[in-house]
Amino acid sequence: MPAFPTPSTTAQAPLRFGANHVPSSGWFYSWLDFDADEVARDFDDLAGLGLDHVRIFPVWPWIQPNRTLIRSAAVDDVLTTIDLAAARGLEVCVDLVQGHLSSFDFLPSWVLTHHQRSLFTDPKVREGLRTYVHTLATAVATRDNVFALTLGNEVNNLWPSNPTTIADSRSWAEELLETAREAAPGLHCLHSLFDDAFYAPDHPFGPADVTTLGDLSTVHSWVFNGVGAIDAPLGPATLTHADYLVELAAAYAAAPGRGVWLQEIGAPLPEVGLESVREFVTGTIDHVAQNPALFGITWWCSHDLDRSLADFPEREYDLGLFTVDHQRKPVAEALAEAVRRHRGARPAPVARQRLECPVDIARAPERRAEIAPGSSFHRAWVQARARGPVEIVPPGRS
Template sequence: MTPPSTSDPAPRRIGANYVPSRGWFYSWLDLDPDAVRRDLADLAGIGLDHVRVFPVWPWVQPNRGLIRQRAIDDLLTVIDLAAEAGLDVSVDLLQGHLSSFDFLPSWVLTWHRRSVFEDRDVRAGLRTYVETVTRAVATRPNVFAVTLGNEVNNLWPANATTAATSTDWARELVSTAKAAAPELLVLHSLFDDAFYAPDHPFVPSDVTEIGDLSTVHSWVFNGVSRIDGPLGDATTTHADYLVELAAATATDPRRPVWLQEIGAPLPDIGAGEADAFVRRTLEHVGANPALWGVTWWCSHDLSRDLLDFPDREYDLGLFTVDHRPKPAALALAECIPALRRPVVAERPGLVCDVDLLRQPQRRAEVAPGSDFHRAWVQARSAGTVAIVPAGRSADVLRERGVVGTVPAEDVRPTWVDARD
């Protein structure tokens, strides 16, 4: 599949990360097709066009030499049920990490402990896994993408790696998946420390240079919600800020960005504030010409019968466990028609002294609450604004629709910091 450009007139993708209402991801151990069918009907009913699904790696490949056909068949069943509901599917391959838990097979743990990024044998096993699962899901016409995994950088530091190693690891597995299914989008997915943490061994270029398009995960519990409150500009523009950072960092000025995860987590966003948070966030990020699509986290709440999850994980769903749409679902549904329409916008650019592509050690200078971030939020309050790393050529700016630039130091924030 040829990756779309930011000026592609095709409608944007709007979907949900599928968290089963019965049994969370443990439901893969005992798949109930009727329960899945009901869940997917909820999502189709509010106008979504796709789901992102998460087979769990150690249950598919419990031994380096064994990939369970039953597990692959169950995955294909879920994909087929999505097709019945009129939903396309993106498949995450390496889980990996989900909702604060790491899921790793026994052959990389205990007496066999070895890094999933560094160990030669583990990487060989992963290549087999990625190739086998990708080939299988590519047989279904409603599958449009595979992602290496859900925030694989959460597996560090328990799994040793360096920036060079993690980049090589991702390039190797993306190439494996692409060879197995050239017609699919193949992606690499990381949480936002890749953009914000100076010493993190997964760097911005892993997001913006590897795979067919960039993906970002916007979570306001990273500290941004404490800057100006649950409905302040810093909070409701954070998704737009991450999309813009990814677009600005890419060497291809037309590389699209998929907002692959975003949610309204308690207590950062109160239950009575979720509706407004959804509307304001989507209005802001929907104005970004780099945006390719939005996938909400997540489809359904987590039952309180399941124990030991962080408290915020239980209430992130668009639907309750008994299939009632929540205010966030209704707000998302109302935003879909406008959000689907791609935009081509000319906008001013805010010049950033930090070039994340070449200076990842300076990531703290663009993290939430930094001087640059505060200046961008202030500039964004007047309308859409691009991020322009210093030294970008006029041709690149023109490709990104940037008309005129302003140094960040010339913008003086006037908004009140909620931490003061």
């Protein structure tokens, strides 16, 4: 491993801390029977932790039930939600195309059954999506506390039911990002994928989609993806996985200095038990906060899922910072402590070890398994990370 290089002296903005809003009452079905008072109470909970932003998830088919119909009342509910956040000092990221949430797909009837067609490749569907994105982005851009738009939550979960290729997936995202930027100039416009984009050799969404599309890279760190099997709940691979993903995104970025947003991270059962949750939160954030590329951390999620709702994966019910009756959980206390420690001016970047990656996953995505959790490269990174922060160097960039 090469010697430590001279650290960058580039000034860095303070880290941002927020939460992904999962409504405490009725989950996302609550959009169908919108209750502003319930949303306000949820946001009171989050503001009380010292968070500065919330990520919200309008549900696409309930806003655009027909390709040529966008319900203004549903858009108004989104705007009311944003205003409620503003009243509590919270900025907002709006995810546009849901799409996929907690193992369920939400797609309008005009892409299903007798109208079955891929939202990534069908020209008519893409035309309808451009209209939807433009309309919703234009509306939310009227609110001063909106700072970002994401095309949708982990849209790569909508494959394979919606066939696509790496080329089609990329052109789909490029097209909608351009639409969002035209409608909402000045906002961060982003693309959100779960980590198969980095790790799965045959996945039709590539690492370059994360690292070159949109104004920031976004990563979602979940230890149930395989890393937890290595040493969960508190082993070095588990506690540094978020930092590993952030560093991968930074290493393959389109340009030096591109920020990376840890847009989702949570403490899932059974990988992280209640007795380990505080140390998991503290250890994970303390590691990743040292990464100079990190833009912010947005916890998944705000509130637990009511167990009266059926057929969710078991781990989805208990991911909240708060219970459904608004009680703070130990994970919330740990997050609030981490926010207090890391809020404010960031320390100067420290010198980092450099670890050369054996494969350029951006150019050879079929070799992604070589850097996945448990691979020889990942194990080498974990060992090096135990000695201090590590910079990943792609082939040919040393």
